[in-house]
Amino acid sequence: MTREDSDRVRDEGFDDFLDALADGEGYYVECANGHGSLPPRRVCPHCGSAVLADEPLPETGEVVTHTQVHVPTPAFAEDAPYVNAVVDFGAVRLTGQVLADAADVTVGTTVEPAVSETATTGERLLVFEQR
Amino acid sequence: MTTVRVAGVGLTHFGTHPERTSRDLFAEAGLTALEDAGVDRDDVEAVYYGNFMGELSEHQGHQGPLAAEALGVQAPATRYESACASSGVALRQAVRDVRNGEADLAVVGGAERMNNLSTAESTEALAIAADDLYEVRAGVTFPGAYAMMATAYFDQFGGTREDLAHIAVKNHENALVNEHAQYQREISVEEALDSPPVADPLHLYDACPVTDGASVVVLASESYADEHDLDAGVAITGTGQGGDMMALHDREDVATSPAATAAAEEAYADAGVAAGDVDVAEVHDCFTIAEVLATESLGFFETGEGVTAARDGVTTQRGDLPVNLSGGLKAKGHPVGATGTSQVAELTKLLQGDHVNSKYVPDARVGVAHNAGGTVASAVVHVMEAVE
Numbered sequence A: 001m002t003r004e005d006s007d008r009v010r011d012e013g014f015d016d017f018l019d020a021l022a023d024g025e026g027y028y029v030e031c032a033n034g035h036g037s038l039p040p041r042r043v044c045p046h047c048g049s050a051v052l053a054d055e056p057l058p059e060t061g062e063v064v065t066h067t068q069v070h071v072p073t074p075a076f077a078e079d080a081p082y083v084n085a086v087v088d089f090g091a092v093r094l095t096g097q098v099l100a101d102a103a104d105v106t107v108g109t110t111v112e113p114a115v116s117e118t119a120t121t122g123e124r125l126l127v128f129e130q131r
Numbered sequence B: 001m002t003t004v005r006v007a008g009v010g011l012t013h014f015g016t017h018p019e020r021t022s023r024d025l026f027a028e029a030g031l032t033a034l035e036d037a038g039v040d041r042d043d044v045e046a047v048y049y050g051n052f053m054g055e056l057s058e059h060q061g062h063q064g065p066l067a068a069e070a071l072g073v074q075a076p077a078t079r080y081e082s083a084c085a086s087s088g089v090a091l092r093q094a095v096r097d098v099r100n101g102e103a104d105l106a107v108v109g110g111a112e113r114m115n116n117l118s119t120a121e122s123t124e125a126l127a128i129a130a131d132d133l134y135e136v137r138a139g140v141t142f143p144g145a146y147a148m149m150a151t152a153y154f155d156q157f158g159g160t161r162e163d164l165a166h167i168a169v170k171n172h173e174n175a176l177v178n179e180h181a182q183y184q185r186e187i188s189v190e191e192a193l194d195s196p197p198v199a200d201p202l203h204l205y206d207a208c209p210v211t212d213g214a215s216v217v218v219l220a221s222e223s224y225a226d227e228h229d230l231d232a233g234v235a236i237t238g239t240g241q242g243g244d245m246m247a248l249h250d251r252e253d254v255a256t257s258p259a260a261t262a263a264a265e266e267a268y269a270d271a272g273v274a275a276g277d278v279d280v281a282e283v284h285d286c287f288t289i290a291e292v293l294a295t296e297s298l299g300f301f302e303t304g305e306g307v308t309a310a311r312d313g314v315t316t317q318r319g320d321l322p323v324n325l326s327g328g329l330k331a332k333g334h335p336v337g338a339t340g341t342s343q344v345a346e347l348t349k350l351l352q353g354d355h356v357n358s359k360y361v362p363d364a365r366v367g368v369a370h371n372a373g374g375t376v377a378s379a380v381v382h383v384m385e386a387v388e
Helices: A014-022 B022-037 B064-070 B086-099 B119-127 B142-157 B161-175 B189-194 B222-227 B258-271 B288-297 B328-332 B336-352
Strands: A027-031 A052-056 A061-069 A082-088 A093-098 A110-117 A124-130 B004-011 B046-050 B077-080 B105-112 B197-199 B213-221 B234-243 B280-282 B366-373 B378-386
Touching: A014 A110, A014 A124, A061 A093, A061 B142, A061 B197, A082 A110, A082 B142, A093 A110, B004 B022, B004 B086, B004 B222, B004 B336, B022 B064, B022 B105, B022 B213, B022 B336, B046 B064, B046 B086, B046 B336, B064 B077, B064 B105, B077 B086, B086 B105, B086 B213, B086 B234, B086 B336, B086 B366, B086 B378, B105 B336, B119 B142, B142 B197, B142 B288, B161 B189, B161 B288, B161 B328, B213 B222, B213 B336, B234 B258, B234 B336, B258 B288, B258 B366, B258 B378, B280 B336, B288 B328, B288 B366, B336 B366, B336 B378
Parallel strands: A093 A124, B046 B077, B046 B105, B280 B366
Antiparallel strands: A027 A052, A061 A082, A061 A110, A082 A093, A110 A124, B004 B213, B004 B234, B105 B213, B234 B378, B366 B378
């Protein structure tokens, strides 16, 4: 179950999203009615609109909530303890790991998204860096 | 439309039984329930079976037929999976089928074997109830997700780890005399606060244990119960289900559980009761904060005010509205796929007056069961009433 195989088949949409984020060109999906969502989408999950366009992800977002995980799954055994957070970018929110001490992360902390890799498996990881 | 009666209930011990297969656990609970109901197994028209992680823990999919054969029942059987709400949604389907005349006698329950996995493996297995792409791959665990709900709750409404600790203490106290419970021991607020952190602000004693167990209820139509002179004085009078976006980050508010609110509103309307009519409740306290969200969604407390209910004594044994007299998931245990119907089994006994903790609710007429999946992307609520 741990994803150690570097030849893992890509998840279309999701891996494209991470590629773009890693290149500093993060985006989200916006529907004709202005709802944001994360790829892959064929319709807006909020209203069903099929008129979708990629919009640039704001460069920074604010922490909505957070936790420090002490008991991880095997895929993160060597990463723990680490800080998970939900970060608000306006139209969408993202979950990732904050590259900071838990004590420095509070609701409202401004962070910047990026892509790193896990210590345990080397898999790509959505991270947030403090601004 | 017929009234749905609970004809019989059965529970295994909830605890650490790593060597017992889920089919054997289900057999024990199911045979107990059939005997309790006093019905002819040949009359069973359908089996509804809840199970979450059979593929991962037992390398076994397609468990429905196994559940039926474990009871010696020749009837179509289906396995339902909605994470921790698996047997709750199975129950909802069974209730609707009995109501609609599709079945006069139905067996519904669930089983889960978890302790044959290591702690790391069961943590991983539970995590698949979250969004794999956007949550699990970021390292979100099941406790981690609820911890983020707790952080948001504290931030928006206030509340402390000590408030939550009182919920754990209460539920352990309730489980003390429950022979089915995993933890029949008291804990103190200090012990809870001093337990090791799992995902801040949640510590070990905020979390339900990893549990093996099964539960079954036998449902009968009113006409079947009358015809066969069954002792079935408790009815399921309301059912409701709510849904939400799968990932926590895709919800507008992470400090409430709107899916459960929707489920509760539907179930109350279905039964023709209001939150204020409820005398006793079994709610999905996989973590202490989950009991807070549940009791607010059920309308027992205003949003943001449920966190001190245990501390204030409202939801304790001698309080106005005892919650989780069984011990809840926290102390009775949480064999994931078995939890929904175990709540209904406990409430049936509480409403019949033959539960070990019945003395705390001697006049209870209305009970409510709240079962949630994942971070409440699925929620199912049932209203139960003493009718005889």
